[in-house]
Amino acid sequence: MNQHTKKHFRTTSSIAILLVFALALGVLAAKLLFTHWYVLDQYEIPVQFKVVAGPHIGFDVNNSLLIFGKIPQGGSGSRSATLAASVRATAVIQSDVPWLEPSVDKVALLPHQEENIGFTVRVPGNATPGNYTGSVRITYVRRLI
Numbered sequence: 001m002n003q004h005t006k007k008h009f010r011t012t013s014s015i016a017i018l019l020v021f022a023l024a025l026g027v028l029a030a031k032l033l034f035t036h037w038y039v040l041d042q043y044e045i046p047v048q049f050k051v052v053a054g055p056h057i058g059f060d061v062n063n064s065l066l067i068f069g070k071i072p073q074g075g076s077g078s079r080s081a082t083l084a085a086s087v088r089a090t091a092v093i094q095s096d097v098p099w100l101e102p103s104v105d106k107v108a109l110l111p112h113q114e115e116n117i118g119f120t121v122r123v124p125g126n127a128t129p130g131n132y133t134g135s136v137r138i139t140y141v142r143r144l145i
Contacts, residue, residue, distance in 0.1 A: 039139055039140070039141055040085075040087070040089055040140040040141060040142055041139075041140045042137065042138070042139045042140070043137070043138045043139075044135045044136075044137055045065065045066055045081070045135060045136045045137075045138065046065050046066070046133065046134075046135055047065070047066045047067075047068075047095070047097045047100060047119075047133065047134050047135055047136055048065065048066075048067045048068070048131070048132070048133050049067070049068035049069065049070070049071050049077065049121055049131075049132050050069070050070045050071070050129075050130070050131050050132070051070075051071055051072075051073060051123050051127045051128065051129050051130060051132060052070045052071070052072055052073075052129055053072070053073060053129050054072060066079050066081065066119055066136060067079075068121050071121060071123050072123070073123055073124070073125050073126070073127050073129070074123065074124065074125035075123055076120055076121060076122045076123065077120070077121050078118060078119065078120045078121075079118075079119050080116050080117060080118045080119065081116075081117050081119065081136075082114050082115070082116050082117075083107065083109065083114065083115045083116075083117055083138065084109065084112070084113065084114045084115070085109040085111065085112075085113070085140055086111060086112060087111050087142065088108075088109070088110055088111055088142060089108075089109050089140045089141065089142045090106055090107070090108050090109070090140070090141050090142065091106060091107050091109060091115070091117075091138055091139070091140055092105070092106045092138070092139045092140075092141060093105055093106065093107075093117065093136065093137075093138055094136070094137045094139070095119075095134065095135070095136045095137070096134045096135060096137075097121070097132065097133075097134030097135070097136065098132060098134070099121050099122050099123055099124070099127075100119060100120070100121050100134070100136070101119070101120050101121075101122065102117060102118070102119050102136070103117055103118035103119070103120075104117060109140075119136065
């Protein structure tokens with residue numbers, strides 16, 4: 001192998017290694033951009049209800065809290081909330097309230113779209129009467145790209 005051929009081989013090898021490295025870096029960057037989320041906003045909504053012995057009827061018109069009022073042992077109560085976003089986002093719904101079930105855990109929203117989410121508290125028949133509180137956390141997230 002002459003000097004010119006050796007030099008050409010080293011240059012070609014270096015370019016090939018550089019191209020493989022650039023391709024791997026591009027794949028990694030694309031994976032990070034398309035699979036990672038960032039938080040746009042987060043809301044904590046207080047939740048309250050009182051478990052009572054025996055039948056009770058009640059209602060609440062407060063739209064800034066999820067107040068279920070009095071719920072008898074073995075009974076249930078439902079409320080709803082409307083979610084909206086000004087940009088494409090996903091709303092992730094989490095709760096630390098006992099026996100509270102959101103109708104969905106997450107919902108994709110288009111810009112200016114509203115989505116009604118239901119929340120139901122199902123109190124077991126053997127629940128201890130008393131006041132129960134907690135919160136629902138709604139986190140709006142979107143992909144980096």
